[in-house]
Amino acid sequence: MIRTIFFDYDGVLTTDKSGSLTTLRYLSKTSGIALSTLNAAFGPYTADLLMGRVSHTQVWGGACEAMGESLDIGLLVEAFESTPLNTVMLSLARRLRENYSVGIITDNSRDRMDHLRKCQGLDSLFSPIVVSAEVGSSKRSQDIFLCATSCAGVAPDECVFIDNSEDNVVMARDLGMHAVFHDDDKNDIDALMEALEELGVRVGGYSF
Template sequence: MIKAIFFDYDGVLTTDKTGSLTTNRYLSKMAAVEYETVQKAFSKYNQELLVGKITHREIWDAVCGAMHCEIDFSLLEQAFLSTPANDAMLALARRLKPKYAIGIITDNKKDRIDCLRKSQDLDALFSPIIVSAEFGSGKDNAAVFECALRCLDLRPEESLFVDNNLDNLIAPKALGMSVIFHDDENNDVGKLAAQLTEEFLIRLD
């Protein structure tokens, strides 16, 4: 019996495939710098940001230097806030919450998720919220999923994880969790809801 549903954040609870896409697009627009230039400036630091080894503040001067322009650090928070919420998926999560534990497991930067937890009031709907930059490793490792399960004192077979990246479903599936791939390009939340009810006997009402 499924007792908890965990959601990935970007590409599932948002309509952008990744957080980097959201952030780079905003900074590109505001600084009038080519998107590819912004992407390249951040890319060498992305993995260390995701596991909490460095912070955006620590790399900011180097990133600006790589873009050959000065961008006020305050614009980074505005970039975080530009994240487009997937309202249909959030509505589904709210339907699930009365009967199930609802959590987030995300490969993400700590300052970004801290900002979005406040602006989108994520903690009112999701618990636990497991962030790779806080935990020190990502969804390529079973440990982050084991941490989420410990938070709720659940066995793997009592939980389900939804992600828009097939690679991120390998570790939880091997652990014994049920998994669902969400195609972020189609964003068919109705299809996902049907899978929950028909394949996993999850009650929505």
């Protein structure tokens, strides 16, 4: 019996493939600095940000030095808030919550998710919200999934996990979770609902 549906955040609940893309694209647009320059400056810090070893505040100076530009760190909050939500996916999550608990499992920095949880009201819909930077484990290992199932009080085979990375779907399945790949380029919610129904999830009649 399925009891909990877990969603990835970026690329599933949002229409951007990653948080880095959202953040750096905004910084490029507002500053005029080339996206490639920003990627080169912030890229070396990505793994540490996602694992919670550093914050954006701690790496900001080093990134600015690397690109030879001085950026106002206040732009970071604006960049976080530029995250484009996938409104039809959120509607599906609300629908599913009528019969299941719904949560989030995401590889993300702590400061970004802390801010988005507040400004987007994520905690009013999703519980638990499990963030790689908080648990020190990414979706490259099973630990973050075990943390999520433990927080939800369910066994892996009582969960469905939706992600836009096929590698992450395989990792979840290896643990015993039911997992569905969502092609974020197509964002085909009807196909996703069909896949959920095949797993025994009651989606119900709903038009998007």
